[in-house]
Amino acid sequence: MPGLDGVLRERALANPDRVAYIAGDQEITYRDFDRRVDRVAVALSAAGVGPGDRVAILDKNSLEYAELLFGAARIGAAQVPVNYRLAPDEVAYIVNNAQAKVFVVGPEFVPVLDAIAGKLEHTAHTAVIDPPGPAYQDYTAWIDAAPDSTSEYEPDTGDVFVQLYSSGTTGLPKGVMLTHDNFLASLSATNDKWGIEESSILMVAMPMYHVAGNVLTISVIYNGLTGVLTREPDPTAIARGIERHRVTHIFLVPVLLQFMPLIPEVTACDLSSLRLMLYGASPISEDVLRGAMAMLPDAGFMQVYGLTEVTGAITMLPAEDHDPDGPDAHRLRSAGLPNPTTTLKIVDPGTQEEVPAGQVGEILCRTPQNMKGYWGMPEATATALSADNWFRTGDAGYLDEDGYLYIHDRVKDMIISGGENIYPAEVENVLMGHPDVGDCAVIGVPDEKWGETPKAIVVASGDVTDQEIIDYCRERLAHFKCPTTVERRAEIPRNPTGKILKRELRAPYWQGKDRAVH
Known part of the structure; x- marks a missing residue:
């Protein structure tokens, strides 16, 4: 299979007039998105970006975010999404650590750029989306000025597609290198389970710096569907977007599911188009789950567990196990079953010897979703990822006799x-x-x-x-x-x-x- 940028080309040829992404009042077809990605690739190349380089972005969810993601990949580079909730010095650390040659900033984050502009050590080109004045390079004008041509570079599927930063126990963020192959494995493992169909509409409500937002953004192209990008995870905007675009699939964190049933503007919306509510990334109480299920009686619920280092979800608690009053209600306390391509084992944290079912130990996983490694940190990579591809999650838990995973505590105190x-x-x-x-x-x-x-x-x-x-x-x-x-x-x-x-x-x-x- 081609890399993800090649998948985009295939989708654009097969369904050129289908809408790829919707963001607010903007929408773009597969044909135009593919052409736009080509322009981004050419502009980045002219700015000195080449294979193996990094391109950083600090923005909320946007079409520019998506086009830069695929545009960087088209010339063998990798996007570095930066958490927009970080303090300026934290942003500077990530951009410098990644040695990003280009840094793109959304309109709300110009003050951050101003604060760190003199601290960027490797960045030769900065651009601002919808800048406040002529002192800043206009991102759109920069890309529009690039020739309308096609990149001849053919990325290898083992190339890094995106580098997401996940803080380590030392307190310094680590660059998690995820390849085309990692995402292809993640998406192929989940599609059947998620019930993705040609008519599905995916909403990307989680920030694209988050692995969940990243996976869903890529899933849109992988499946040739239409994706709805919400600028930020606002409950009312999410509900109105679901109603307006008849969204069928979405991932939300429990805190959003907690508040949505309590907001009149949300409950007034028609959310009946939703077929699957994916949730995870933090604990959920039974009361919150019951409230969300009552708000969305026509949707199936699926809980997922994963980490940035494993390209998102590696387990799923299927919809049929979501019956708080059923005989298997105890399974709602579990993280579900491993994906078809994922193997889990529980080991003694000290000896790394496997322990029997029901006994708590450190959770290890072996999956083609496991990261390539931590950027510039070979020792940390070797500690986390064994030579035979077992990843130490840092979480403690156990497997029951039926293979369901229960998270007991966090080895890393996260x-x-x-x-x-x-x-x-x-x-x-x-x-x-x-x-x-x-x-x-x-x-x-x-x-x-x-x-x-x-x-x-x-x-x-x-x-x-x-x-x-x-x-x-x-x-x-x-x-x-x-x-x-x-x-x-x-x-x-x-x-x-x-x-x-x-x-x-x-x-x-x-x-x-x-x-x-x-």
């Missing part, structure tokens, strides 16, 4: 808040920079709105207030990473080797609550 991954070490590093903080630990505690939220436990001196500690973090980190509450302690509990006893700190907050990742 916090998932509203579908966003937060690594305590990154927040702790910032807190330790405060002159009045002598020691600290960050844990996830229950939160009705976000599933869980960061809590800072500090050993503090002086007259510093809780709010001042929170504000200190907000000046240096994206807000979703910052503690929402602070607890004072005389000391932080540690084991004899100095490791913080996170489980001991979390235990009082999670008594009687299910801290499982669904």
